Amino acid sequence: MESNTNIVDKASTLDVSQHPTAQKLIARCCELFQEVQDLTPGEDLENRLNRVYGPGTPYYEDFSSFIRAGVAEGWVAQTEIDGRTYRRGRIVEPTAATRFFSITTVYMDSNTSPSAEDDVLRGQYHAHPYGEINCVIPLDERAELRGMHGWQGAGWTSPAAGTHHFPETRGGALVALFFLPAGRISYNARPGMPQPVVT
Template identity: 35%
Template sequence: MENLQELVAEITHVLQDKPVTKELQNFLNDEFPPESDVFQQIQALCKRGMEEGWLGKYEAEGLRYGRVIKPSPQTHGHSVDVVLMKDMKGPYHIHPTGEIDMVFPLDETAAFDGQGLGWKVYSAGSGHYPTVRGGEAIVLYLLPNGEIEFTKPK
């Protein structure tokens, strides 16, 4: 788990002064593309963690999930949640301070909210039903201040 925190910190260090907007998604895909060492190492750790059971310890309605790192100075105020989904729609939630996602498809055609391998960013105040189509995917959520609110859509 320490190694995951160190790798995530390489990314969150760069995020410190950046607003969580759609432009951040482009920035992350340029700075930490799927073929980068950091992205690939995090992807491999998440796959291994799901296989070995130290990630995704909780399960509900076919969704494996869990917060693995709380917000801290080491992660520059970001929490880390990791979720495994297969062809499903998860519970609606809003992102008071935004949501930054790393998408790791386990099936070639799998996509999280339309995004295949790579980054997906939701701005502060946005909300959605997280959805995976086309197979199975792991999604790593970076949440500024660990903020997420499960609620009903307005």
């Protein structure tokens, strides 16, 4: 994996006019944004998302269905970051319709990546200047994403503003469908830098 000093977010923005399923996903995301637009990313929101919008709920199941279809159709996480096993792609930039959240997908597969160590695939170190809302969609049953509060299978994570970490997965392939306030993500953070008091 390249050092942070050389990282450029090269993930292109999807031409959604070519992908009807992506259009459906965006429309469904916009409905969720209406419900969460005034909530603050962090542990309290993470708990609420898992309680109210977790697996088995209409939002989660719709997101999972659209993302699985998108993987099959080839528009999810279309830009390779480290080969086919670590990819990222922005679906839409922040707009008034999305309540100024961006929508991005990341695909990570710890089972088949040559970069994985001890079944853990580590991605690019980054910070969430305004926090993040992240829907974890395992494609393999055991797949998990490591959030700021531990490993998360099917469900949600929500790092608070200013937090930073390596994205890590284990147990197979998953897609992280994540929403960034104002589309803000930073690759200038470094491991060992202090975290904000509230995470």
